Amino acid sequence: MDFNKYHHPSNYPPAPNLPGQPNIPIHPGGTMPPLQLAHAYVPWQYMGRVFSPAEALAHGTIFPELVSRYPS
Amino acid sequence: MDNKQDDKVKAESMYHQQMQMLLQIQELEFTAIDLNLYLDTHPDDQQALSLYNSIVPQLRKSIEAYEQHYGPLLNFGMAASQHPWQWINSPWPWEI
């Protein structure tokens, strides 16, 4: 989870609980199982604000935190 | 010659109107699809579910409005058709 690489979309206000940060939970233990060796995991996403339908189709997702620009 | 030009402009504007209506459906439905996938792994997220449910009537309305002008978008009993059977009419999606 490299927060430094995250590019916040400039026209999108941050979620109120994590100003300037992506919508990644502070306490991932909620539904995140206890981590075991030799198992792969992905951080849980929690829905915060979403794009409008027009923006969503243009970006390829309704979730700003899942937008991955290419070329980066 | 003037009539031909008029016809061309009219056809282009009709095509544009159809594209606009279709785009509105694509935008709403895509929002529902992305929410659908999120809900598949987050079935308890009430916020997501409310948003999804709020899109359902909007999408239905957009689809019905489109179908009034351009014929059914669904078959197998999901949408009615005028005579003659509209489902087979061009343009098909890869031709639009």
Add this chain to the structure above:
Amino acid sequence: MWVYQKKLEYPVRVSGPNPKLAKVIITQYGGPDGELSASLRYLNQRYTMPTDKAKGLLTDIGTEEMAHMEIVATLFYKLTRGVSPQQMQAAGLGGHYAQHDTAPFWCDPNGVPWVASYITATGDPITDLTEDMDAEQKARSTYEHLIQLSDDPCVTDVLKFLREREVVHFQRFGEALNDVQNYLRSKKVFPSTGKDIVKP
């Protein structure tokens, strides 16, 4: 069962005929990391998933990949409209034209036909979901290669949409894997035999 909706998930425009671009784009139709592979893989694996979340997700993403396959076919169709046999030949699609005219077909850019060994189903949900995550990465990389090759901004726009979907799918499969691993840990069941582990 499936019902067909007579529209594309995303609008497809091209700037003009471009058989050279059509040739490489076919990889996402019938190639190893293309939409047919993705769709059939997920729709087949869903039968032996242990959780509702995984069954639902595999069904839904499998269905969305069918819609993506239709978009790729539309790209190929539009990029080869009005192209003469000589132009197909010059673009390296002479072999394709000989066998298929300008019909799309499930092969890769080198004419290698699609084969079921591009996909697997082990019946082990951890293995299968991990393979699904791998498949999404391969699809993303392939779309990135196609974006590099594309000289048509309209086509690039469609490719970027499809690429972003792979990123989202990867996140969802990862969440399904988290959930399945949690489920199996709490059940302490061998996924293949269904026998309970006897605690010492």
